Amino acid sequence: xxxxxxxxxxxxxxxxxxxxxxxxxxxxxxxxxxxxxxxxxxxxxxxxxxxxxxxxxxxxxxxxxxxxxxxxxxxxxxxxxxxxxxxxxxxxxxxxxxxx
Amino acid sequence: xxxxxxxxxxxxxxxxxxxxxxxxxxxxxxxxxxxxxxxxxxxxxxxxxxxxxxxxxxxxxxxxxxxxxxxxxxxxxxxxxxxxxxxxxxxxxxxxxxxx
Amino acid sequence: xxxxxxxxxxxxxxxxxxxxxxxxxxxxxxxxxxxxxxxxxxxxxxxxxxxxxxxxxxxxxxxxxxxxxxxxxxxxxxxxxxxxxxxxxxxxxxxxxxxx
Amino acid sequence: xxxxxxxxxxxxxxxxxxxxxxxxxxxxxxxxxxxxxxxxxxxxxxxxxxxxxxxxxxxxxxxxxxxxxxxxxxxxxxxxxxxxxxxxxxxxxxxxxxxx
Numbered sequence: 001x002x003x004x005x006x007x008x009x010x011x012x013x014x015x016x017x018x019x020x021x022x023x024x025x026x027x028x029x030x031x032x033x034x035x036x037x038x039x040x041x042x043x044x045x046x047x048x049x050x051x052x053x054x055x056x057x058x059x060x061x062x063x064x065x066x067x068x069x070x071x072x073x074x075x076x077x078x079x080x081x082x083x084x085x086x087x088x089x090x091x092x093x094x095x096x097x098x099x100x
Numbered sequence: 101x102x103x104x105x106x107x108x109x110x111x112x113x114x115x116x117x118x119x120x121x122x123x124x125x126x127x128x129x130x131x132x133x134x135x136x137x138x139x140x141x142x143x144x145x146x147x148x149x150x151x152x153x154x155x156x157x158x159x160x161x162x163x164x165x166x167x168x169x170x171x172x173x174x175x176x177x178x179x180x181x182x183x184x185x186x187x188x189x190x191x192x193x194x195x196x197x198x199x200x
Numbered sequence: 201x202x203x204x205x206x207x208x209x210x211x212x213x214x215x216x217x218x219x220x221x222x223x224x225x226x227x228x229x230x231x232x233x234x235x236x237x238x239x240x241x242x243x244x245x246x247x248x249x250x251x252x253x254x255x256x257x258x259x260x261x262x263x264x265x266x267x268x269x270x271x272x273x274x275x276x277x278x279x280x281x282x283x284x285x286x287x288x289x290x291x292x293x294x295x296x297x298x299x300x
Numbered sequence: 301x302x303x304x305x306x307x308x309x310x311x312x313x314x315x316x317x318x319x320x321x322x323x324x325x326x327x328x329x330x331x332x333x334x335x336x337x338x339x340x341x342x343x344x345x346x347x348x349x350x351x352x353x354x355x356x357x358x359x360x361x362x363x364x365x366x367x368x369x370x371x372x373x374x375x376x377x378x379x380x381x382x383x384x385x386x387x388x389x390x391x392x393x394x395x396x397x398x399x400x
Contacts, residue, residue, distance in 0.1 A: 007243025009207075009279060011375055013311060014318035018285055018373035025299035041241035042293040043207025043279050052163075056156035063152075063182065072185045073318035075311055077279055077377055079209060079243050080159075080176040084167055085218055093242040099225035107343025109307075109379060111213060111275055118214035118273035118385055125399035139342065142393040143307025143379050146342035173218035175211055177277055179309060179343050179377055185318055193342040199325035252363075256356035263352075263382065272385045280359075280376040284367055 002037070002048035002089055004082040006055060009044045010062055013073040023066060030061050039090050044079070046090050055080075102137070102148035102189055104182040106155060109144045110162055113173040123166060130161050139190050144179070146190050155180075202237070202248035202289055204282040206255060209244045210262055213273040223266060230261050239290050244279070246290050255280075302337070302348035302389055304382040306355060309344045310362055313373040323366060330361050339390050344379070346390050355380075 010027045011020055028045065031038050036058070037048040049055060059076065066074055081088060110127045111120055128145065131138050136158070137148040149155060159176065166174055181188060210227045211220055228245065231238050236258070237248040249255060259276065266274055281288060310327045311320050328345065331338050336358070337348040349355060359376065366374055381388060 005242045007209075007241070011313060013313060013320060014316060015314055016316045018283060018314035020313060020373075021296040024297045028297050028299060039242065040294050040297045041207070041244060042205045042239065042246035042290040042297075043281060044241060044244050045297065046242035052156035052159040055159075056152035059152040059155075059180075067184055072183065073320075074180070074182040074184075075375065076178070076180040076182065078176070078178040078180070079277055080174070080178070081243060082163065082174040082176065083172065083218060084174075085172045090242040094240050096221040097224045097228050097240045097242075097245070099228060105342045107309075107341070113211060113213060113220060114215055114218035116214065116216045118383060120213060120273075121396040124397045128397050128399060140394050140397045141307070141341035141344060142305045142339065142346035142390040142397075143381060144341060144344050145397070173220075175275065177379055181343060183318060190342040194340050196321040197324045197328050197340045197342075197345070199328060252356035252359040255359075256352035259352040259355075259380075267384055272383065274380070274382045274384075276378070276380040276382065278376070278378040278380070280374070280378070282363065282374040282376065283372065284374075285372045 002087050003050050004080050005088045005090055005093060006047045006049050007044035007079040008047060009077040011075050012066060012071040013075055023069060026065050026069065027062050030065055034058055037090065048090055102150065102187050104149050104180050105188045105190055105193060106147045106149050107144040107179040108147060109177040111175050112166060112171040113175055123169060123171065126165050126169065127162050130165055134158055137190065148190055202287050203250050204280050205288045205290055205293060206247045206249050207244035207279040208247060209277040211275050212266060212271040213275055223269060226265050226269065227262050230265055234258055237290065248290055302350060302387050304349050304380050305388045305390055305393060306347045306349050307344040307379040308347060309377040311375050312366060312371040313375055323369060323371065326365050326369065327362050330365055334358055337390065348390055
């Protein structure tokens with residue numbers, strides 16, 4: 001059951017290069033291993049979740065991994081679409097946005 | 101101890117009026133009663149937190165209150181500044197942003 | 201040439217229903233007719249742009265359309281990834297985020 | 301006349317240090333010299349604007365200044381609250397959010 005679609009962007013600050021791919025790829029791995037349904041975009045990864053607890057747990061694992069990569073500052077941007085009257089699914093939201 | 105500054109915006113969708121003040125004011129009350137240090141802005145409320153768990157707990161309470169007000173859809177936007185090398189405080193961040 | 205990838209979310213506030221699909225679909229139509237390269241996500245639409253002027257022009261057209269649909273309040277969330285050392289492309293960013 | 305309140309966050313990526321104060325302070329200077337009414341927060345600076353053109357012009361000046369400081373990648377996060385039925389002002393929004 002997916003009560004909310006969470007759009008998540010995580011970038012490290014202060015690394016020595018403008019390229020942050022290896023960090024972003026690591027974040028995607030962690031999202032993947034969480035078993036949550038997700039879809040990668042250019043700016044955000046959309047993730048289907050049932051609770052804010054799932055979000056907190058995921059952010060904890062992401063932070064731990066980035067600390068392991070030597071990151072000292074993290075900028076996280078999140079947009080949550082939460083419907084109380086029905087479930088929300090990534091593909092359904094995309095189809096509607098495309099007017100299908 | 102404040103490991104992160106969370107900038108939080110919560111707005112209801114589909115409420116039938118362009119004014120959302122009563123909902124936003126209720127959200128601020130809940131942030132206030134959480135005991136966390138916060139500062140209200142026009143677009144976001146900045147909150148000092150120690151963990152993602154605190155964020156999950158706060159979002160749960162906010163959702164509960166908005167459900168009680170008959171809200172059926174919530175759009176939440178969050179930016180988290182997390183430093184691993186030192187504490188972060190709202191007033192210190194504002195002073196630095198103003199070049200003081 | 202794409203200097204930046206803009207992730208854009210536009211939602212109306214105060215409409216009478218929690219469903220905002222018809223508004224979001226209209227926004228996507230306008231993005232499509234702009235000729236800019238884009239990809240729809242669940243939370244954001246990613247768009248390749250060359251200038252902030254293109255962003256301003258697009259937002260103006262979107263606002264005009266939503267006014268035509270009777271919308272009285274709009275919440276726009278934007279994340280811009282701007283690289284000064286090389287071009288940015290949606291598909292390349294997605295491939296890198298997926299570790300490819 | 302302020303048709304919209306824009307909440308703006310600009311951070312450089314890849315600068316080699318987790319501290320980004322000097323860049324953020326420079327951005328605030330540019331906002332100040334624009335003459336637009338603004339208020340600095342911990343995560344965002346709220347700015348009263350009349351048009352998306354003002355936003356595009358401001359972003360252009362900010363980018364130019366950061367290029368001058370050697371920045372190679374910029375992450376910009378923006379939330380725009382646009383009301384079509386009345387003006388929006390920073391202090392009024394804050395007062396309402398605090399239930400005053």
